Amino acid sequence: SLYHDLKEFIKTNLGFGEFIFRDVKGNELARARTLYHLEKTLEKIPEESILYHVEKNQFSSWLMAHSEPRIAKRIKNILAEEYGSTEEIRQYLLTTIRDVSQQQNRGKVIKFTPTIFTEEDKIIQLADGSMGGKGRGLAFLNTLLFTMDFGKEFDNVNVKLPKTAIIGTNEFDSFIETNKVISSKFIKNSDKEINKFFLNGKLTKNLIAKLKTLIQNVKVPLAIRSSGLLEDSQSQPFAGIYKTFMLPNNDPDDGIRLKQLCDAVKMVLASPFLESARKYIESINYKIEEEKMAVIIQEIVGSKDAENLFYPHFAGAAQSYNFYPPKDMSHEDGIVALAAGLGKAVVDGERAFRYCPKYPRVNLLEPVGIVENNQRDFYAVDLSLDEEQGVNNEDKFLTKRRIRTSHKEGVFKEITSVWDYERFQFLDGNFVRGPRMLTYRNIIYYNKFPLSDILLRILEIGEIASGVPVEIEFAINLDGDQTSNLPTFYLLQIRPLSVNKENINIKLDKIKREEMLLSTTRAMGNGEIKSIKDIVFIDPEKFDNTQTLEIMNEIEKINNYLEANDREYVLLGPGRWGTSDRFLGVPVRWAQINKAKIIVEASQENFTVEASQGSHFFHNLVAMNVGYFTVSHLLDSDFIDWEWLKSLPAKYSGKYAVHVELEKPIHIQIDGKKGIAVISKATK
Structure with a gap:
């Protein structure tokens, strides 16, 4: 026809x-x-x-x-x-x-093709659906790097994303439907039972085929990250609540590596249903049924050392807004936290080096303070572990190693300086002899790598595009990568910061000192609270930083009681809350203190720790508008009336922790702009 x-x-x-x-x-x-x-x-x-x-x-x-x-x-x-x-x-x-x-395809999120894993400058979508909060941030960064052409802006440096693939939320929907996961019934199971159920579940054949191709083309360690719909959103950003798995991805058997990857993907899909994640989601007034999970597969930045460990020279987090600026700096000058090796030390609130990117030559601590707070351990992926054992927890293939002199004289030498303990100063140069400390002076003082310039530029553009302050995570390889010998700055993710700028004017001269429970000039948060009657504190005279796990258990017990009665409280104690280094403070997880409305870190004469900006724990406090105070014993303006607290009748008294229930509520005022906070002993 x-x-x-x-x-x-x-x-x-x-x-x-x-x-x-x-x-x-x-x-x-x-x-x-x-x-x-x-x-x-x-x-x-x-x-x-x-x-x-x-x-x-x-x-x-x-x-x-x-x-x-x-x-x-x-x-x-x-x-x-x-x-x-x-x-x-x-x-x-x-x-x-x-x-x-x-x-x-540069700067785009593109559909999967079998040859795509050999190409740079793009994000590969392995399954349809939303990319989740973290995925959206990565897509923005990828487009930003392409359109701004950072390669021309910074000479002799690469600025890029690691090779990245995203599994959209349609796979999560398929998994839930195929494996008959009913949220209301399912969440009654224990975390162990939930993980086991997901590991026994089935991914779609289409996704498995794509993951098989990925495994055949990618032979470096992989990070399997969560990217929930609620994660890193502007209205309620949060971080570190869901799981991230690091895989060595070096077994000679492709089948074993594929199983490892599939298991890690399933464990990430399971993470919204676990108890700590559920409690957090409920605390921000969402339901578990509203959350969906995308999964990010990303090459881990780094190289292999002589001990078969894989890690970058250093990694970190940078914020465009500093919640605790020194007196000569402003909130908008930003803050950066750096750690040798993988960035887990930073996001878990362990020892890290902090500085202001706008004023990189200004030390935030005296030289002696830098030595005392110097990073002692670093994180790496252990390439020698047997991959056949299976993925049973997210730290399975991570190892924490002591930073030895051989590291400071070798792989970390570029980020160290020699400590002259006679003159109390740092000396720089490859031929200077003496004990070395991590100072990053070659990077941030002498600008051998333009870290501060790169961070300021990305933070500026990120804040303009988002309309709110932002935080980025990054990693640095000073030796370059497979495509060039240039030192490389890798962007790992970006998320919005929640900053409440409501105007609260505290008139300190109108409040008598004896009427105050607490006063601080280093407060985060904003607003006024007149409804809290419960205070939980650790007696500073009984505090022992070798017994923080026992203290954590006591705090959790009190929190569970207050949660059952739907009562918020003020939490006070020495050291850093939420750190994974139990010698720096109490290593609580969010689910163990989720009814705390105000968290106070108090320093003591023999125990002083920096505030934990850059950690996931800190980020979530910001997102939920939980007041976060640091009270320094070195400042006349800062104090806690411990004697008054200890004189109150205890509702519960453990070996270390005490819970008191007041007849009248305390009065909490937080001026976020000035960083001032006062807690008065009774509401007027």
């Missing part, structure tokens, strides 16, 4: 439909449906077929009809006589397709 003939003419002569490879006699040899299939077929099709289609200009016509005009224009009107052989024409066609495709 005329209709059929017209349809065939359009498909055959105008390039619509499949590309049909033919020999000189017109016999069909192969078909290609997509650009990827065209490329793969070109690699192996006989030379006579290539010559046949080039002479008829059919490659260009087909590509133009399939929305590939840039490639089509470059290969249009190829003259065979200008090439030495048909094989040269084949290579020109393949090179053109690959070069233009890579250029067009």
Whole structure:
């Protein structure tokens, strides 16, 4: 019929439909449906077929009809006589397709194709659906790096994302439906039972096939991260609530590595249903049924050392807003926390080096303080562990190692200085001898790597684009990567910071000292609270930083009682709350103190610890508008009336922790702009 003939003419002569490879006699040899299939077929099709289609200009016509005009224009009107052989024409066609495709895909989130894992500057989507909060942040960063062309802005430095793939939330929906997960019934199980159920569940065959291709192409350690819909949102940003798994990905058996990867993906999908995550979601007035999980698969930044450990030279977190600026700096000057090795030391609130990116030559601590607070341990992926044992917890393949002199003289030498203990000063230079400390002076003082400039630029653009202050996580490889020998700055993620700027004016001169329970000039949060009657504190005279696990258990017991009665409280104690280093403070998780509305860290004469900006625990306090105070015994303006607290009748008294219940509520005032807070003993 005329209709059929017209349809065939359009498909055959105008390039619509499949590309049909033919020999000189017109016999069909192969078909290609997509650009990827065209490329793969070109690699192996006989030379006579290539010559046949080039002479008829059919490659260009087909590509133009399939929305590939840039490639089509470059290969249009190829003259065979200008090439030495048909094989040269084949290579020109393949090179053109690959070069233009890579250029067009830079800075984008693109659909999976089997060859895509060899390409840079793009995010690969392995399953449809939302990318989640963290995924959206990565997509923004990827576009930012491409459009701003950071390579031209910073000489002799690479600025990039690690190779990244995202599993959209449709896979989560499929998993929940296929494996019959009913939230209301399911969450009654223990965490162990939930994890076991998810590990026994089935991912879609389509995703498994893509993960198999990923494993075959990627041979470096991998981070499997959560990216929930609620995670890193502007209205209620939070971090560290869900699971992240680090995999060595170095077993010679692809099957073992694939199983490890699938298990880690399942464990991340399970993480919203675990008790600590559920409690957090409920505390921000959401239901577990509203959360969906995307999964991010990201190459871990770093290199292998002589002990078969994998880690970057250093990593960190930077915030465009400093909640505790020194007196000569402003909130908007920002703050950076750095740690040698993987960034877990920073986000878990352990020892880290802090400085202001706007004033990198200004030390936030005296030299002696830098020595006393110097990082002692670093985190790495242990490549020597047996991968066949399975993924049973997120720290399975992580190891924490002491930073030895050999590290400071070797892999970390560029970020150290020699401590002159006679003159109480730091000395720099490769040939200076003496004990070394992590100071990052080569980086931030002498600008051998433009870290501060890069951070300020990204934080500035991120804050403008988000409309709120932001935090980024990053890692640095000073030796470069597989593609170049240039030192490389890797962006790992970006999230909004919740900053409440409501105007609260505290008139300290109108409040008598004897009326105050507490006063501090280092307060985070904002607002006024007149409803709290419960105070939980650790007696500073009984505090022992070697017994913080026992203290944690006592605090959890009190919190459970107050949670059952739906009562918020003020939590006070020496050292740092929420750190994973139990010698710096009490290593509580959020679920163990989720009814605390005010958290106070008090320093003592023999126990002084920096505030934990940059940690996930700290970030979540900010997001939930929990008051977070640091009270220094060194400042006349700061104090806690411990004697008054200890004189009150105890509702509960443990070996270390005490719970008191007041007849009248205390009066809490927080001025977030000035960083001042006062807790008065009774509401007026």
